[in-house]
Amino acid sequence: MEQVEDLPTDYAALVKGRLGNERHPELTWNVAAYVSHVTDNLRNWAERLAGARLSGTRQVPGYNPDLLAQASSYNEVSLAGALWSLQLAADAWVDSVSAALEDNVVLEHAGRGIQRAEDVVRNNAHDAAHHAWDIERILTHADQSAAG
Numbered sequence: 001m002e003q004v005e006d007l008p009t010d011y012a013a014l015v016k017g018r019l020g021n022e023r024h025p026e027l028t029w030n031v032a033a034y035v036s037h038v039t040d041n042l043r044n045w046a047e048r049l050a051g052a053r054l055s056g057t058r059q060v061p062g063y064n065p066d067l068l069a070q071a072s073s074y075n076e077v078s079l080a081g082a083l084w085s086l087q088l089a090a091d092a093w094v095d096s097v098s099a100a101l102e103d104n105v106v107l108e109h110a111g112r113g114i115q116r117a118e119d120v121v122r123n124n125a126h127d128a129a130h131h132a133w134d135i136e137r138i139l140t141h142a143d144q145s146a147a148g
Contacts, residue, residue, distance in 0.1 A: 001101075003125045004042065005094050008087040011035055014135055020079025022142040024134075028066075031138055033074035034131045035082035040068055041127055042089040045120050046096035053096075053105045062111040097121055 020032030029037065048060040069075075100117035107115040115123075 001094065001097060001121055001125075004090055004097075004121070004128060007038065007042075007090050007128050008083065011038070011086060011132065011135075012083055014132060015079060015083070015139075018079065018139065020077075020082065021075075022138050024138040024141045027134060027138060029069065029134075030075050031135050032077045032079040032082045033069060034135050034138075035079065035086055036072065036074045036077050037065055037069060038128050038131050039082065039086045039089045040072070041065070042086075042093040042124060045124055046089070046093040048107060049100040049105055049117060049120060050096045052107055053100050053103050058106060058108045060107050060109050062109065093124070 015031055015035070018031060020030065020035070022031045044063060052058050052060065097117060097120065101121070105117045107120070109115045
């Protein structure tokens with residue numbers, strides 16, 4: 001859980017001095033878009049855990065991150081705004097996950113099947129780490145392109 005709690009600080013350090021519009025030719029999203037995706041992923045899972053904990057409704061739908069990115073115009077989001085939103089989402093996620101872990105919440109995800117709160121924590125932390133790697137990859141490509 002600490003890994004997700006530290007995401008806003010870690011991501012801010014990762015993109016310090018960047019514009020957010022940096023791209024990699026093999027990836028659809030730019031830097032700010034990856035931050036926005038991580039934000040929305042945290043927000044969605046926090047909401048699903050809270051809903052199950054507060055209402056007892058365990059069934060939760062999936063979502064299509066590419067459609068959400070398109071609807072939200074991820075590649076047009078400012079990096080500063082994306083980082084601001086990430087902080088809010090991470091804070092809400094920590095609150096929701098803490099309560100869900102305490103109450104042993106178990107979800108029945110439409111595509112993933114049974115998801116204990118512990119599974120959500122692990123999956124969300126992995127997703128955020130993977131996308132930090134995507135951002136690093138984009139920034140390395142941008143630096144190499146600028147250098148030569």
